[in-house]
Amino acid sequence: MSRETLFNAALLLGLIAVPAWAVMMDEPFTITLATRAVILALAAAGLNIALGIGGLVSLGHAVFFGIGGYAMGILAHHAQSYTPLMEWPFLIEGTKFMPVIWLLAVVVSAVAAFLIGLMSLRTTGAYFIMITLAFGQMFYYFAISWSTYGGEDGMSIYIRNDFPGLNTLVPIQFYGLCLAILVVVLIFTARLRRSPFGLALNAARQVPARVEAVGMDPMRLKLVAFVISGVITGLAGALFADLNRFVSPTMFSWQFSGEIMILVILGGVGRLFGPVAGAVTFVALEHFLGGITEFWHIFLGLILLAVVLFARGGITGLVAGKEATHD
């Protein structure tokens, strides 16, 4: 077993042990924090597919996070106010049923990722970073002025949505649900990396010319990766909205896109558990540094700088040594 595998196992164990301890000690807030970390890890795991495997530096992933959030917000808002979402040409009612919300989040994120990807992938390098950022801003300003759904104020959902067989209001149950989704996505990612598609995408990042020369279209590979990536981040957005029982345009903001990227880089770009390590660290820093000083952003900034300058490969790289993505 490589050090990275051990590290990953330890992380996963921690994600089970810490909340379990919190339940025993009756520290529900620790569970809330852990839930936040798990959901952020999920959002970052989405970006990690585009960024880590496909090399797509998207500074607009908050778009999908926000779409997921608004999918939840809009459906639940209509459900709690008993007003139909639309009446024509056919009646659509709101819902508080998580699987339906997730479905909507996933479908809309996929469509958005497809369209944004189609346009953005024409560009490369710095242009790609900037055009994804611009799409993020477009959605942000749109959400701010979308008065039907609260504009800048966003929307509050009074009671967390339902999942069959669970009482999602109990923190540990909702946590379990989120963790399960994260684990499923990580398993999917692990398979994806070894799959023909993953191999091709990984090569498309390194040598697009080679991929073309063997009869594959790197652009299409990247577009599909971008869509998969957007879908996962979108799903995370729906869960995040449910955690907070609230959505607002800040979910679309470029700072948030930056934060998702930070999670990925902090944990280790392209590492399977990088997003998890990044999110856990980030939430912990936010919690503990924030408790110590009002100016904790300075220290967060310094830590990030240190990671970029001295700890290539992020935390995973630091703990597990250089690249160990292969057997």
Add this chain to the structure above:
Amino acid sequence: MTETILATHGITKSFGALKASNDISIDLRPGEIHAIIGPNGAGKSTLIGQICGSLAPDAGRVELMGQDVTGLSTDQRARAGLGRTFQISALAMEDTVLENAILGAMGASGRSWRFWSAALGDRSLRTRAEAALERVGLAESMTKRCADLSHGQRRQLEVAVALTLAPKAFVMDEPMAGLGAEGSKNLTGFLDSLRQEAPILLVEHDMDAVFALADRISVLVYGEVIATGSVDQIRSDPRVREAYLGESA
């Protein structure tokens, strides 16, 4: 028409005032090695770019197996049967030798849209990739990372990846580049045996290899083909001597 596997008909490409390809018509017949030579800046890379699809000609067309492929993209041409190697190794350096070869097998068999099963676990892909690696003599190094290969091994892998495509025609851009005498000799021997499988359009600076391998040679100077013929014809062609040696005719 089945006599030619690959052909260009009057392709022309300008970059501003510079005519990098001027009305070039060449062809590649079954079982032959057709070498393209010419001094630096003669427009060889531009020509290859147009044949393989990374550059669009201003005029003229490219045919593969009698079909017009001028409008096709690089990957479509590859699927249609064009196998190329690059002048500077274009390999996924982070990946293993086997993975690079499997990449070729995947493209050829259209299996790149599988998201769940492991690429290395796919029997047919693996068989194909291993066979190609075996042929170029990299069977021992399959699990090595590309980045850890020697330069010569990378050149071999370039050829192996093209082999996995089982192409109708090879386009090789200076496969000997940077190889020592020994390496060149080995590769020359290998290419010699390859021509029966599929003809090779060979751009090469190593004249010993060219003269040893080529059935025909075309000489490219300032974007124009000034001569095409057998090795002996080319050796004695005064225009070629002028272009290379500056001797007046």
Add this chain to the structure above:
Amino acid sequence: MKKLMLATAAAALAAGGAMADVKVGMITTLSGGGASLGIDTRDGFMLAMEDANRDDVEVVIEDDQRKPDIAVQLADKMIQSEKVDVLTGIVWSNLAMAVVPAATAQGLFYLSTNAAPAQLAGKGCNSNYFSVSYQNDNLHEGAGAYATQAGFKNTFILAPNYPAGIDSLTGFKRFYEGELAGEVYTKLGQTDYAAEIAQIRASGADSVFFFLPGGMGISFLKQYADSGVDLPVVGPAFSFDQGILQAVGEAAVGVKNSSTWSKDLDNEANAAFVAAFQQKYDRLPSIYAAQGYDTANLLLSAIDKADVNDDAAFAAALKEADFASVRGEFSFAANNHPIQNVYVREVIKEGDVFTNKIVGTALEDHANAYVDACKM
């Protein structure tokens, strides 16, 4: 469920004569943009708490960074871990909307030191939710009433294109009887108003009403003053607050603004407050500080009357508003929002410091437009 059990236990204790300790959670903006408002809120609140010097009230303060998700997370923490009884402190309406409904649904009390969106005053009102500041529309309504009193006939109005901005213009129009020379929504966070000022100049307006909180207002006032347009300007107090005025400088002098509080309001509580605040923090208090101070005093008055674990009794005690408000006469309307005067202030220069002085009353004993919509 747990809350219920606690309540029973506490009731048993109370019957024995001992009052349960009260734990207050303050969530406010202490870092990032807008921190000055939260800092004033906190300082005002804590001033009252320290003056009272009681050991049966504990205050936990956390920084929401002006991010709704952080605010929600902090609320969860305070409810779940700190087990607070009362929440307070949120400055921004969008953060309040994220926190308040969930908190009151879980049986906590929420006392607003500032944000009081329409949703929480009308249909979404709650017996555990009290706004000690105002209802968001109040100051805009006051400005509208003043514009009418001042005889403005053709006002140009502008606000950012977001819910509070739209509410603001609606509130203004509710009490303004003249014509509108123009109605413009600007981009939220916009910093350059040259285009809007040109529109004002071209519109033939006789006056201007604007609602542009924070840095937006500073930019607007500086640019307006420099534009040569010389029409009277009215705005709500937000853009003329003690912290902001110094950054606007001369450009603000003479501008009328509507406010429920001013440091020169003539009552005993206010005089004491202003003096104590200046002495302790070495700066003039702002309206946010005043509202924080009042909130703390209201809370203390209720704690003396009822057990915080007895929801109905504590709500009734709060509703009595039996404390000396720095705003003078103060009571709650049926929907738990204040009935108070809205004053007109004018910006003046006192020595080196820019500040406000009261020049009139726009609305007397004013409640809000949502009382009837609230079914409590």
Add this chain to the structure above:
Amino acid sequence: MSTILIIEQVLNGLQSGVMLFLMAAGLTLIFGVMGLINLAHGSLYMVGAFAAAAVAGVTGSFVLALVAALAAAALAGAVIEVAVIRRLYDSDHLDQVLATFALILIFSEGTRWVFGSFPLFLDIPDALSGPVTLPGGIQYPLYRLALIGVGLLVAFGLWLLIERTRIGIQIRAGENDREMIAALGVDISKLYTLVFALGAALAGLAGALVGAIQSVQVGMGEPVLILAFVVIVIGGIGSIKGAFIGALLVGLTDTLVGIFLPEVLKLFMDAAPATSAGSSIASMSIYILMSLVLIWRPSGLFGARA
């Protein structure tokens, strides 16, 4: 809608355009020469504004304030170049984005630590205050005219610097081939520090100039930063000319669409929804413009690399 109003709005668009250019020129120069994406450029804008406000507060002199802004921003630029940025030239864009994002956090909170949370005061000098009447009876603030003048002057100065001086030659050479000019004996690291400080000084100047008519506060740099990015992407990253054209385009679009779109929509729908919808679309207009340009020309109007 009178002609006067239209002309005035065009002037407003120009003014915001030339100020954007000051920001964008530095960004694009730094990208062109060093290949670096600098998200912290907005922080240097903020540093300039705060330095100007602080010095103006003490001395009361606007000229000294401008000098202080230039000096402080250039110094801050040089310091972060030497301490951090220099290690990022060989990194990929990802590392650059993260590191400079970290710098934003440090600068913003650091500034708040030093100056507090309240906005600072910076006013326009008396000599430039108030409006002037232009031909045609247009009343226009003198200070804004001065801003247009300064912006154009700086643009011209930059052009001179790059086309006509030794340093300009080195900068242009550096854009094309780093190794080459190092081989020619130019001290490349000094050149980079210089270029970075120059870009920073321009941002600081913009911050101080604009700070006089806006609010000098923490976080003021980020909205401008994003606009400046839009500008250089439209213009083509690395191109000063592109930055200039892009800045004017963005300035004009942002100003004119915001004013005229609601009016146009009012022809088709009720006033209230027209105002609201118009301003919603207007707030997205420059991003729409940018996407259109990139779809048409993936490397911007004057972008070098394909």
